[in-house]
Amino acid sequence: MFSDLDVDVRPGSGIGMFELGSSLWTILDMLRRMQHVFPQVDVKYDPDASSTTPIILHLRPHIDLLFSGKHQRLRTICIRKLRDTSPPVTLRYKDAILSSPEEVLRRVGVSRTFGPTYQQNAGEDLRYPGIWFSFEEDGLVEGRAGTQSEDRMQEVKRVLVSQKEHDTQEGDALGEVAYCPVMDGDISLAVVKVSIRSSYTYKPALTSEAKVHDGVILHFYPSTAKPIHVRLGVTTAQDLMVDLGAPLRIHYKEDDRMTIHASSRRTDSADPGYFYNYFQHGLDFLLSGTTHVVKKIILHTNIPGSPLFQRYKRCNWEIEGKPEDDEDDTPPRKRFYDRFETTSHFLNPREQPPPSMLLDRTDEEDNVTLPSATTRLYGYDGIILEVSEASQIVSVTLF
Template sequence: MFPALDIDIRPGSGLGIFEIGASLWNILHILHRHQEAFPQVDVKYDPDSSVLTPIILHLRPHLDLLFSSKNQRLHTICLRRLRDPNPPVVLRYKDTILSSIDQVLRRSGVNRTFGPTYAGEDLKYPGLWFSFEEDGLGEGIKGNQAEDRGQVVKRVFVSQKPLDGSDRDALDEVIESPTMAGEVAKAVVKIHVGITLFFHPIGSTEPLHIRLGETTAQDLTVDLGPPSRKHYKDDDRMTIHLTSNANEEDRGYFYNYFQHGLDFLISGNSHIVRKVIVHTNIPGTPQFQRYKRCIWELEGQPEDDEDDSPPRRHFSDRFETISHFLNPRGPPPSMPLDRTADDEGVTLANPTTRLYGYDGIVLEVTDSSHVVSLTLF
């Protein structure tokens, strides 16, 4: 006998342990901590447009979680198969049990709990939607079912409440919500300078400037908090490509901020930031889910002193576009990198990426011309 899945509805806000607006990275870590309740998680996405693809987490047999394509944030929650006993579901709203193994949720029960709403085949409320069809089966079978108070609810959807009263498209980005507070909203990268981080809530928090050769490890701890992990640099294979031996004796150490999609390489001698690595978190790549997606923009030089909007390229741009932005004469020679070479337990269709080095920046690129990570030095 499976333990019951006891979950509550919060219209426009969440369902059970899931909050609308939470990042894909956070949700997958939550699921890892609750493996006994969600032993099987399927990640579904479009491999042909993986950098900007909506992602669905299918938690068999009851839940589908839809994440937005750009920010990878939880957009819509679908609860299905309410009568499936493996495991049984207890669905609550405030102090009321709506559905359980002994109690069937019907149209009349929805009306009694949530009150009247606009007429339609389904019952839609702000941030909440009850459907009487199972995964679209029976589409077009209308008749008098809308008037049948005994209709059984087959699916329940929770999404954000629209600001203007209109329905929100399933492919829209998530509106800023309290669950995002303190997280990085955007990172602006400037070659030879550093990175500027903008945080949620947007407009009410000051941006954080992290400068190469200036910002210290202590500064990072004060501004970003302690790193998720700190480890000393033990892979010196790339030093063979250095044109000088100036940094060979300074092994340095990394501050990893997985929750922000950022790494910082810090000098072991001066304890000053030497490199910044920004991660795109693309499904299907070896680095997927190790870091949260960091929405980055690469800023170029302004045209003149009065130019307050210098040109930028974005994380979702193809490599060819970014490469031309960095060097119009063409991309430099590349080096292949197989991140699964030391891990026999990982099997991916395209495990190899390529490294392209420019003045002050290195891009890691997939076979489909998406930038997996950007290293600033």
């Protein structure tokens, strides 16, 4: 049974329970708990650009939520089919009712509530800072001929809310979201720094390989927040509790399939440890069961269509190398959306990708089928890349 939808409109900020700048993970997690209000949610994205695709959540029949492609932040909210009564929808602005089953929202009503705009031609959408009103179900209005009285009585078909900062950015409808307070406390960037180890082989040819045994530097919103350096073999469970708060889950079983990449001297069978799962940050930490220090760090990309999609929030990670010289202040980086072949060459520039291990995460789930359920694990010195069939990096493991 549908519930009535009664929401307030906040130009430049949000509509109802939906706040601009919220993460895709947060919104979907909220919708999962509100199935009585939104029983059906459609997730739409471009499978050919899965790591950077903008994502639309369609909450039938009234609401469309557009998320930015890289940071997966709510950028635009659209309320449509205002006259559809399944369920009926009521829009409020401050203390006034804009639209309801009894009140039809028309051009004259918008003008009375919000005042004049720069749009003067008959039939054009009415745009205000952070909100605009459309008189067509889909697409932009081209303008039409009509008398002034006819124009005044045009019925509003869609209401869209976006950040006020984007009103002046023409052609940036799919751009990223500007900082807003709802982001506070979220990780803005996770930086993995690598060094290049050089050695001579018997040929003797010089080979280079990335070495990662330090950890990750976590940057937060707002930008004035102090970064946190989580160090392998140093940071403790108590440190994580202090810096990141309590994990959403503590898991006491390690995935034995990962031990294929460990050398005999670093076999973890005697100390399987336990995981701190920070789904809200896109991070996992494996801690020693005896010393309680961090042994592994896993950063998740949250790619649509992958087996772990929506289990973790997207972690905006970068792998950073050393600058070529002391005067270079822009060290080379590989980011979460770079293809595997590019990142692999960055980690091991003189070699082909290492042998891989096949992983099917749906083996652990009942009644779950995905078109691309399998991934491959590629091991380097101190780092493991989990790669989809489309050469997108699904996760990065540091050990």
